[in-house]
Amino acid sequence: MPRVGVFLCHCGTNIAGVVDIPTVAEAVKQFPGVVYVDDNKFSCSEPGQAAIRQSIIDNGLDRVVISACSPRMHEITFRKAVSAAGLNPYLMEIANIREHCSWVHSDNKEAATEKAIELVKMAVAKVSLHQELFRKRISMEKKALVIGGGIAGIQAALDIANAGHQVILVEREPTIGGRMAQLDKTFPTLDCSACILSPKMVDVSQHPNIRLLTYSEVEKVQGFVGNFEVEIRQRARYVNHTTCTGCGICWQKCPEKVPGEFEEGTGQRTSVYIPFPQAVPSKPVIDTVSCRYFKYLDFIDKKMEGKKPPPCRICEKLCPPQAIDWEQKDEIIRETVGAIVVATGFKTFDHSVYGEYGGGRIPDVITSLQLERLMNASGPTLGEVVRPSDGTHPKTVVFLSCVGSRDEAKGRPYCSKICCMYMAKQALMLKEHDPGVQSYIFYIDIRAGGKDFEEFTRRAQEEFGVLYLRGRVSKIYQDDKKLMVCGEDSLIGRPVEIAADMVVLATGVEPSEGAAKVAQTLNISYDTYGFMVEAHPKLRPVETNTDGILVAGACVGPRDIPDSVAHGGAAAAKVIGLLSQDTLTTEPLTAAIDASRCTGCLLCSQICPFQAIDMVPANGKSIAVVNEGLCKGCGLCVAACRSTAPSLKGYTDAQILSEVLALCP
Amino acid sequence: MAVSYAYYPGCTLKTSAREFDESTLKVCKAAGIELTELADWNCCGASSAHSVSPLLGLSLPARDLQTAEALGKPVAVACAMCFHRLKHASHALGDAAKLKQVNQVLGKEFRNTVKVEHLLTILGSNGSSYQVTKKLEGLKAASYYGCVLVRPKEVMELDDEDNPQLMDRIVASLGAETVEWDFKTECCGASLPLSKPEVVVNLSHKILRQARQRGAECVVVACPMCHSNLDIRQKAMKAAYPGFQEMPVYYFTQLMGLAMGFSAAEMHIDKHLTDGLSLLKSKGFI
Numbered sequence: 001m002p003r004v005g006v007f008l009c010h011c012g013t014n015i016a017g018v019v020d021i022p023t024v025a026e027a028v029k030q031f032p033g034v035v036y037v038d039d040n041k042f043s044c045s046e047p048g049q050a051a052i053r054q055s056i057i058d059n060g061l062d063r064v065v066i067s068a069c070s071p072r073m074h075e076i077t078f079r080k081a082v083s084a085a086g087l088n089p090y091l092m093e094i095a096n097i098r099e100h101c102s103w104v105h106s107d108n109k110e111a112a113t114e115k116a117i118e119l120v121k122m123a124v125a126k127v128s129l130h131q132e133l134f135r136k137r138i139s140m141e142k143k144a145l146v147i148g149g150g151i152a153g154i155q156a157a158l159d160i161a162n163a164g165h166q167v168i169l170v171e172r173e174p175t176i177g178g179r180m181a182q183l184d185k186t187f188p189t190l191d192c193s194a195c196i197l198s199p200k201m202v203d204v205s206q207h208p209n210i211r212l213l214t215y216s217e218v219e220k221v222q223g224f225v226g227n228f229e230v231e232i233r234q235r236a237r238y239v240n241h242t243t244c245t246g247c248g249i250c251w252q253k254c255p256e257k258v259p260g261e262f263e264e265g266t267g268q269r270t271s272v273y274i275p276f277p278q279a280v281p282s283k284p285v286i287d288t289v290s291c292r293y294f295k296y297l298d299f300i301d302k303k304m305e306g307k308k309p310p311p312c313r314i315c316e317k318l319c320p321p322q323a324i325d326w327e328q329k330d331e332i333i334r335e336t337v338g339a340i341v342v343a344t345g346f347k348t349f350d351h352s353v354y355g356e357y358g359g360g361r362i363p364d365v366i367t368s369l370q371l372e373r374l375m376n377a378s379g380p381t382l383g384e385v386v387r388p389s390d391g392t393h394p395k396t397v398v399f400l401s402c403v404g405s406r407d408e409a410k411g412r413p414y415c416s417k418i419c420c421m422y423m424a425k426q427a428l429m430l431k432e433h434d435p436g437v438q439s440y441i442f443y444i445d446i447r448a449g450g451k452d453f454e455e456f457t458r459r460a461q462e463e464f465g466v467l468y469l470r471g472r473v474s475k476i477y478q479d480d481k482k483l484m485v486c487g488e489d490s491l492i493g494r495p496v497e498i499a500a501d502m503v504v505l506a507t508g509v510e511p512s513e514g515a516a517k518v519a520q521t522l523n524i525s526y527d528t529y530g531f532m533v534e535a536h537p538k539l540r541p542v543e544t545n546t547d548g549i550l551v552a553g554a555c556v557g558p559r560d561i562p563d564s565v566a567h568g569g570a571a572a573a574k575v576i577g578l579l580s581q582d583t584l585t586t587e588p589l590t591a592a593i594d595a596s597r598c599t600g601c602l603l604c605s606q607i608c609p610f611q612a613i614d615m616v617p618a619n620g621k622s623i624a625v626v627n628e629g630l631c632k633g634c635g636l637c638v639a640a641c642r643s644t645a646p647s648l649k650g651y652t653d654a655q656i657l658s659e660v661l662a663l664c665p
Numbered sequence: 666m667a668v669s670y671a672y673y674p675g676c677t678l679k680t681s682a683r684e685f686d687e688s689t690l691k692v693c694k695a696a697g698i699e700l701t702e703l704a705d706w707n708c709c710g711a712s713s714a715h716s717v718s719p720l721l722g723l724s725l726p727a728r729d730l731q732t733a734e735a736l737g738k739p740v741a742v743a744c745a746m747c748f749h750r751l752k753h754a755s756h757a758l759g760d761a762a763k764l765k766q767v768n769q770v771l772g773k774e775f776r777n778t779v780k781v782e783h784l785l786t787i788l789g790s791n792g793s794s795y796q797v798t799k800k801l802e803g804l805k806a807a808s809y810y811g812c813v814l815v816r817p818k819e820v821m822e823l824d825d826e827d828n829p830q831l832m833d834r835i836v837a838s839l840g841a842e843t844v845e846w847d848f849k850t851e852c853c854g855a856s857l858p859l860s861k862p863e864v865v866v867n868l869s870h871k872i873l874r875q876a877r878q879r880g881a882e883c884v885v886v887a888c889p890m891c892h893s894n895l896d897i898r899q900k901a902m903k904a905a906y907p908g909f910q911e912m913p914v915y916y917f918t919q920l921m922g923l924a925m926g927f928s929a930a931e932m933h934i935d936k937h938l939t940d941g942l943s944l945l946k947s948k949g950f951i
Contacts, residue, residue: 355827358847477847480878 002128005036005061006120007052009043009068011098016041018102018109019116024067027117031124036061044074049081056085063091063130065123067116069098088132090588090650095123118663125662129655133588138629140226141338142166142579147218147518150178151561152553153343154200155568156575160341161209163576168335169204170232171214172514175279176201178345179554182262182369184376184383186561187425188456194278194378201280213333215285221522222611224629225548226338226584236328238286239272244323246274246282250315258290260380264370266388267380272315272324277378286315286324293326339548339575342522342532343568344515346554348507349404349412356475357400357505363389364483365476365503368399368419371426375433385433387502390481394501397430398485399423399441400473405508406444414529416508417558420447423506424457427466439466440498442473442487450560469496476503509558523611524549532556542571546610550574589650590631591638597645598623604637604646613637670741670787671733672700673751676708677744682889684933688918689743689784691932695925696795698787700741703732709750712856723763724770726754731775739780741787743918745814745888749821751781756820783814783823785831785887788921798926800840803948806920807844807881808832809872811891812852826850832917836885839924844879848872853894862901869894870902873912882944883913885920892916899939913941923950 006028010016025037036059040048043066056064064087066078071094079089097116105112142165146157149171157169169176180186181201183193204210213234220231239250254270262275269275271291272284288294292312299309316324348369352360364387366374377383387394401423405416420443427439446468448454460466473487482499489496511530519526524544525533532551535543542550552571553564578584593604593613600622605613612630615622624637624645637646647653678686693700706729708714715722730751733740742748758764758777768775788795810829815821824831827850833843851872854865873895876884886892896914903909914937922932929951934941945951 355825359828361828361845362847475847475851477875479875 002033002063003035003059003061004031004033004063004065004124004127005038005055005059006031006034006065006067006124007043007055008037008039008097008120009048009066010039010041011069011102012041015068015098015102015116018106018112019097020109020113023113024116024120028120028124031121033063033128034124035059043068044077049077049084052078052081053085056082056087062087063093063127065093065095065120065127067095067097067120067123070094070096070100088134090133091127091130093123093127093130095119121662122659125658126655129652129658130650133649135585135588136628137583137585138224138226140579140581140584141228141336143168143335143337144339144341144575144579145170145218145228145230145335145337146341146343148178148343148345148512148553148555149173149176149204149212149214150343150345150553150564151180151197151200152345152555152559152564152568152571153178153341154197154204155565156341156343156550156552156572157210158200158203158207159569159572160575160579161207163572163579165209165576165579167207167210168232168337169210169212170216170218171212172217173275174215174237174273174285175275175281176204176212176214177276177278177280179369180561181276181278182264182372182376184372184379185425185429187421188450188452190425190429194376198278198280201278205280212281214281216333218518218521219332221340223336224612224627225546225578227629228337228340228548230335230337230340232333232335234331234333236330237284238288238325238328239284240323240325240328241281241283243321244283244319245321246284247320249318249320250324251284253314253318255312255314256290256292258287263373263380264367266366266370266373339550339578340522341550341552341568341571341575342518342524342544342555343552343571344512344518344532344555346509346558347512349416349510351403351505351507353410354403354505357403357473357503358476362476362478362483362503363387364394364501365505367505367507368422368426369507371504375426375429383433385430392501393434395434395436395438396498396500397427397437397439397502397504398473398483398498398500399427399439399504399506400485401441401443401506402472403505403507404510405506412508412510412529415447415558416506417447418509418560419506420445420457421450421453421560423504424448424460424466426504428460428464431464431466440485440500441466441468442471442485443468444470444472450562471496509554511555515555522546522549523609524551542567542574548578586628587633588628589633589648590628591626591633591635591646591648593624593626593637593646595623595625595645597643599643599645600624601642603640603642607636607640609634609636668697668787669699669701669738670782671703671736671738672741673703673706673709673729673733673747675742675744675747676711677746677889681893682744682916684936685743685889685892685916685918688916688922688927688932691927692788692795692918692921692925693741693784695927696788698741701736701738703729703740705732709747711746711750715750715753720766720770722750723754723757724767726751727758727767727775727777728771730755730777730779730781731771731773734775734777734779739782741782741784743784743887745783745811746890748781748783749813752821755779755781783887784918785814785835786823788918789831789835795921795925797839797924799924799950801920801924801948801950802840804841804944804950805844805880805882806836806841806885806915807846807876807879807883808836808849808917809876809884809886809891809895810849811886811888812850812855814888815850832885832887835917836920839920841920844876844881846875846879846881848875853891855890855894858894858898862898863905865894866898866901866905869898870906870909873899873902874906874909877910877912881912883915883941885915885917887917896937896939911939913937913939913944915941 083089256271257268259265260269296311373379471488471490485498550571552568710725854868919932
């Protein structure tokens, strides 16, 4: 027979003000196995804990029920107290008589007291069946994987590497830098974006602790915190980066030109290319879709009809170190890492669904990112802002805010957060480029919450004469060479029409292409829009529900540069915290599978949200085995199994049933 | 394969837009589309009924739809406003409570199972096979859909709200060239010509001006109200906007008829107030 001690907490008047503790104590004494009952004003206080410790020792208790607040609050506290008395910490059970009782039944003290007695009765019955459980230690691979080489990923990688840990930084594009590299200036200080970013990019490439894998994607992730097994596909570049010197002859001489992704279609790139001059690595890749030689090979392969394209290969002929390698293949790189940071960033909303703004058919209606490229000194026009249609300098420019933001009709009800500020910046910059430019901004609200942000938008209005019109634009149409922008100025309550030379759409923020796929590969949650979901929006902003996987930057939601940098640093701090440990201890409250009952039906492994159940061969069949590093003890497998093979430690069927029987014998 | 429809002409097609009605009937007959005029049809309610009584606004078109339902035939509509009201009714009556109410008004059971289609869809679909015998090559036309035909998209289920293509495809199939322009679904002034004629003149002028600017020689429509505003008001536009050049406005069925070998008289092109014959003559089509 176990020797159960029950400790009733008053929680000041929180519990004792409603529940009659002496009555409870009297009743509890009668329960089977209870040999000791005590009460305390605050059990969680140091004297309260000391009393528990002493009573366990003095009375030879081997099971403990703490009747107090929710286990979410103090379970760990009391486990420590029990443990300090030499008892296994899992031989303790909490009866929650505060949140589940006194707080919700303050209007009926008698019934509350009755309920408290029953809650304790259940806990006593359950704890009597508790068994000793032990934490396990798992090893920690002191290496981190960062997915995404934008500013958030760069910051995270540098911070982790600077703390002395190995980092693998994986980037899908041929260069790191992300969206920030595309920007001309940054608000509100108007620093040149490339000038503050490129030193960090170089730091990444030169850091002894960072292994940079560009033009690569994470394909598979298995395992758990401390021991993630990852597979990364390094796409074939067809350029040997060991011998390539980055001299640039290939991309200067390549005859094939296509619209450049980095230039957002405002400029062209060649088939063998680096996306921009400061690219890291500054060595090119060959785009097989547009390359003439690949087109030629494709023609031969598929036995196509018509005129045979020329087998160009000019780059190969001219390359001094002969680094062009047509035989290069994709390579799969396998690594084990202890922690993963997801920083896959964002893309801008595709405005073609806005038929009223021309649906992408009007050449001088451009996006804000296109304007960045046009304003940038290393952009396609060398910093001259000209109209795509005829190359003339626009004098009247109209900005439209919230294109793909705050618009439920387009399925984007959220605010993209950065647009108000970048519109103010761009309008101000246009005036600096050409004092003859008049900018108009159609807005819903001016959201300038941030350090020096409000001052900045005021400056755009007061010093630079940017005119803000509160209202949405209903239509844009072409009238000879002008763009007629029709909208409403809702402050004067009148329709307005502006004859503009160029219209800039402040397209909203949405997750990068393929972000959802990354989330699925990592088995972390994402929301309806594809943004990654953090473990807690306020208190755990960089954690996910999977231990060891962190999120950073705009893949979680719209974020500006300072926030993304802070976020990347925060994720790095969490990773450093993990990697600074040699081993991790795991919670023993996991599922365990009785091999003799398992039929190998796989149902539990399919249903497990944490992919914690592996199938292993045993006695000529496959049986399920729980990976304790991944198991969160959710109990889904227990509920799903038809042959009751799994059970949850600390919550076995017998334990749960004992509670029920205690309540209704 | 003959396709059979219950044809709902509507009041305007029997009065001021007779040329739309007759050209529609002739073109469909030649294209093997059987249109049987709905017996004892009534007004769809147009722009007035629903603004006075929502129940009346649903009951009027529902009565017509009920007749078609009893015949077991889908309804074919040419007039944009009628199409709008009929589609609106069948959409709104998806609500069981409203349908019950309307059935009480009708005094007989309407189950709301009948399909309503516009002639642009019927003639423009792959199933229809009209024979073009006289290509309208060299004619530059601006397809003008008006605002009620396509909006709201979820209810009309016809085409894009800003850049529809149905009529453009039909006009192009006749050998004519359609222009890319931004005013396909702009408002012409609708029912304001009597109360605020200056608004109609202003809006309709903008439409014609845009069409001209994009290189169109004529405008093609599928709505009698748009036709009347664009066609009748050109004299007033001339007075209000010096330099305005007249431009013929045709129903799409009229151009189809011409291309299918009917004469200009059969298509009643002489019935318009703005001369529509000279342009066709100059192109050698008539």
